[in-house]
Amino acid sequence: MAKNKTEKNWMPRWFYQLASPRWCYDITGKLLPAFSVLALLLLLGGTVWALLFAPADYQQGNSFRIIYIHVPSAILAQSCYMMMALAGAIGLIWKMKVADMVAKACAPLGASLALLALATGAIWGKPTWGSWWVWDARLTSMLILLFLYLGVMALHSAIENDSTAAQSTAVLALVGLVNIPIIKYSVEWWNTLHQPATFKLTEKPAMPAEMWLPLLVMLVGFYCFFAVSLMLRLRHEILRRERRSSWVQALVESR
Amino acid sequence: MSKMATNEPARRRGPSAVGVFRAALKRDLLLAFRSKSDLVNPLIFFLMVATLFPLGVSPEPGFLALLAPGLVWVAALLATLLSMDSLFRADFEDGTLEQALLSPQPLILIVLARVLAHWIMTGLPLTLMAPLLGLMLFLPADGMGGLMLSLLLGTPTLSLIGAIGAALTVGLRKGGVLISLLVLPLYIPVLIFGSGAVQAAVTGLPLAGYLALLGAMLALGVVLAPLAIGAALRISVSG
Amino acid sequence: MKFESMADFIGMGGHGLYVWLAYGIALAILLLNVVQPLRQTRQLLNQQARRVRREKGLS
Numbered sequence: 001m002a003k004n005k006t007e008k009n010w011m012p013r014w015f016y017q018l019a020s021p022r023w024c025y026d027i028t029g030k031l032l033p034a035f036s037v038l039a040l041l042l043l044l045g046g047t048v049w050a051l052l053f054a055p056a057d058y059q060q061g062n063s064f065r066i067i068y069i070h071v072p073s074a075i076l077a078q079s080c081y082m083m084m085a086l087a088g089a090i091g092l093i094w095k096m097k098v099a100d101m102v103a104k105a106c107a108p109l110g111a112s113l114a115l116l117a118l119a120t121g122a123i124w125g126k127p128t129w130g131s132w133w134v135w136d137a138r139l140t141s142m143l144i145l146l147f148l149y150l151g152v153m154a155l156h157s158a159i160e161n162d163s164t165a166a167q168s169t170a171v172l173a174l175v176g177l178v179n180i181p182i183i184k185y186s187v188e189w190w191n192t193l194h195q196p197a198t199f200k201l202t203e204k205p206a207m208p209a210e211m212w213l214p215l216l217v218m219l220v221g222f223y224c225f226f227a228v229s230l231m232l233r234l235r236h237e238i239l240r241r242e243r244r245s246s247w248v249q250a251l252v253e254s255r
Numbered sequence: 256m257s258k259m260a261t262n263e264p265a266r267r268r269g270p271s272a273v274g275v276f277r278a279a280l281k282r283d284l285l286l287a288f289r290s291k292s293d294l295v296n297p298l299i300f301f302l303m304v305a306t307l308f309p310l311g312v313s314p315e316p317g318f319l320a321l322l323a324p325g326l327v328w329v330a331a332l333l334a335t336l337l338s339m340d341s342l343f344r345a346d347f348e349d350g351t352l353e354q355a356l357l358s359p360q361p362l363i364l365i366v367l368a369r370v371l372a373h374w375i376m377t378g379l380p381l382t383l384m385a386p387l388l389g390l391m392l393f394l395p396a397d398g399m400g401g402l403m404l405s406l407l408l409g410t411p412t413l414s415l416i417g418a419i420g421a422a423l424t425v426g427l428r429k430g431g432v433l434i435s436l437l438v439l440p441l442y443i444p445v446l447i448f449g450s451g452a453v454q455a456a457v458t459g460l461p462l463a464g465y466l467a468l469l470g471a472m473l474a475l476g477v478v479l480a481p482l483a484i485g486a487a488l489r490i491s492v493s494g
Numbered sequence: 495m496k497f498e499s500m501a502d503f504i505g506m507g508g509h510g511l512y513v514w515l516a517y518g519i520a521l522a523i524l525l526l527n528v529v530q531p532l533r534q535t536r537q538l539l540n541q542q543a544r545r546v547r548r549e550k551g552l553s
Binding site: 171185187 | 416419423424427429433436437439440441443444447448451472479483486487490491493494
């Protein structure tokens with residue numbers, strides 16, 4: 001046993017501790033307040049900066065201010081998918097329950113962020129293009145990303161057994177992860193074929209610092225928010241799955 | 256199968272990889288030929304979907320010719336999807352699938368044979384029937400070659416990706432609708448390049464690039480999809 | 495400060511509807527992502543507490 005332990009030392013200790021739902025519940029409980037405060041400050045500050053102090057775009061006017069939520073939510077929706085697939089893979093390979101729970105928590109969060117990116121993109125499209133929806137490459141790939149999230153969620157809810165559902169969705173998420181670059185490439189290619197030289201939403205030759213600095217603040221704020229929401233969902237999932245265990249019982253009784 | 260095995264070195268026990276593949280393919284094809292409806296239904300569906308568009312949109316030849324590449328491809332995609340649900344279901348219900356999972360033969364080969372059999376029973380007939388639909392939708396004669404070539408290269412990829420969805424949902428009662436949800440987004444690149452190839456053929460542009468991309472996707476699918484299908488089957492059957 | 499007056503700020507140079515709609519939807523979705531897991535957790539804990547009480551009452 002001891003020998004076994006030394007052999008496995010190439011993995012850091014926290015990696016094994018992460019595998020314990022209880023440890024994970026405790027550590028997220030400690031991290032949550034800090035991240036919540038950070039997310040709140042960054043998002044509030046970023047919003048005030050974006051709405052009041054950032055200059056208006058010389059072409060798009062004030063509707064340009066939508067970029068400060070559109071871009072962060074779009075970036076986050078994509079990184080969330082990556083995280084879901086990676087967590088799913090970790091769950092598949094090391095049979096780590098907490099990784100399964102993280103993957104499950106990612107799906108609705110990522111779907112809502114993809115929805116936000118789509119909604120803000122559509123709203124932005126109205127003053128820029130004159131219509132609520134344009135088959136722009138980025139918007140279309142975001143729509144497909146939303147479909148991928150919805151597929152993962154549908155599969156998860158269709159399978160009753162928690163561990164089977166986690167493994168199945170992990171396989172699906174990994175297949176999706178392999179497909180995302182292909183989808184992105186094909187959609188971009190299709191777009192250039194059908195709509196040559198459209199006005200791109202987020203491609204500015206050079207954005208001045210006073211424009212992209214608030215964007216950076218909002219992006220970091222969105223990441224912090226993502227961490228907060230993910231931890232909240234993860235904690236709920238941990239409690240749900242461990243509801244029969246003694247430490248959750250103690251937690252319930254001590255309330 | 257035994258004939259193949261004897262050609263292999265004596266130290267290897269049991270059938271060779273090619274032998275396993277052949278035996279599985281033969282069995283699957285035999286089973287598929289015995290149930291004629293599984294063979295014919297997707298084709299009828301394919302034809303019906305193509306009939307709906309002139310009725311629903313407009314029978315005007317110029318207009319239909321413009322839509323035809325996309326329409327034939329969407330119809331082929333939906334027909335493939337329709338046939339996907341039954342891919343592993345019968346084997347799952349009578350326990351054959353479990354035996355295949357337990358057998359010492361590599362699962363990837365068995366799965367690949369299954370998908371190939373499925374393609375021979377749906378994708379290939381769809382490809383052969385496509386010119387008929389092209390005629391009904393007034394696809395210019397120049398586009399026929401592109402249509403058939405793109406379907407020939409694209410439908411195996413559709414079968415491979417669809418099989419992942421079928422494997423993930425094989426143990427579920429309401430698998431049918433779920434497969435479409437899981438698989439349709441993954442079909443989009445094939446659809447884009449497939450109908451792009453037909454459009455290029457119609458306008459007289461070179462086809463090779465599109466066909467190369469479809470071929471690349473097929474190659475990627477042949478390598479990676481069986482792994483995913485195998486893993487999904489193991490999860491579905493054991494869970 | 496890029497705006498002269500409050501009305502100017504709300505109007506956003508004619509794009510007020512779009513900007514405020516986008517920020518409103520963002521606020522709604524972000525809030526939902528915090529409130530929903532918190533509510534679910536509270537429901538779960540209440541449910542477990544009821545179960546514990548019930549089982550204690552039986553024994």
